[in-house]
Amino acid sequence: MCNLYRMTKGTDEVARLFAAETMHVANLADEVYPGYPGMVVAQGAVEVMNWGFPLVLTGKQGRKLKPKPVTNARDDKLHTPFWKDSFVQRRCIIPVSAWAEPEGRSGHMTRTWYAPEGEDLFAVAGLWRESGEWGRVYTMVMVDACAQMVDVHDRMPVLLTPGQWAQWTDAAPEAAFELCRTSEARLQVDRTQVPWAARKSALGAASGAANGRKAGGDAARADDAMPRLL
DSSP states (O other), rough: OOOOOOOOOOOHHHHHHHHHHHOOOOOOOSSSSTTEEEEEEEEEEEEEHHHHHHHHBBBBTBBBBOOOOEEEEGGGOOOOOTHHHHHHHEEEEEEEEEEEEESTTSOOOEEEEEEEETSSSEEEEEEEEEEETTEEHHHHHHEEETTTTTTTTTEEEOOOGGGGHHHHHOOHHHHHHHTTTOOOSSSSEEEEEEEEEEEOOOOOHHHHHHHTSSSTTTGGOOOTSSSOOO
C-alpha cells in the first residue's frame, strides 16, 4: 500500500495537463502523508482534500475512538459498503510525481520511490467523498504489484494513461472497474538511504497553510500503526 507520495508540480501545471479548472490552492508540501492535504482533480477542477477516508473504530468499553485515515482502497473491496458509494459516484484523479514504499529490515527501513519511466507527473486512480470529520477526503485505489516491485510490496496504485482519464472519472462503474489492473509501464526505481519514518520539519506548517487551519486536524496526528488499506 502507499502511505507516502511526492507531488512536485504546481496547480497551474496540473490544471493544464488534466484540462481542469483551477480553484485557489495555496502551496502544498512536496511529500504527502496520511491525514495531510493533497491535490486532487475532481468534477473537472483541481482542489485540495485530506488524504484518507475516516475510519471510526470502537474501543473496549464501546467508546468511539478518534477516526483513522484509510489512504488506500483495494480493487477487490471497491464494492463493499465502505467504498461502494464513492466508487460508483465520486471517482477522481490524484496527480503524483512518485510514490514510496518502505524497504529493508524492520527498524531500519528506507524509502524506495517509484514512478513510470520518464514521467514526473502522472495520474493515479482515486475516490473522494465529503466527511463530517475532515471535510473532503480522498483515497488511492490499489491493485496487485508489478514484477518490478512485488518483492517490496504486493500492492501498487492504479496508474492511468491519458486515454483512460475520462473513462475513470466519467464512465459507468463497470467500465471504470476495467481499469483496476496492474500497470504494464516500466518503472523508474529510486532506492534511497532516507529512513522511512523521517518527516520534514516544515511539513506541518506547509500543510496547515494550504488548508487554512491546523494541518490535517486530528488526521495529522495519526500514528504509523493505523489501518490504511481496506
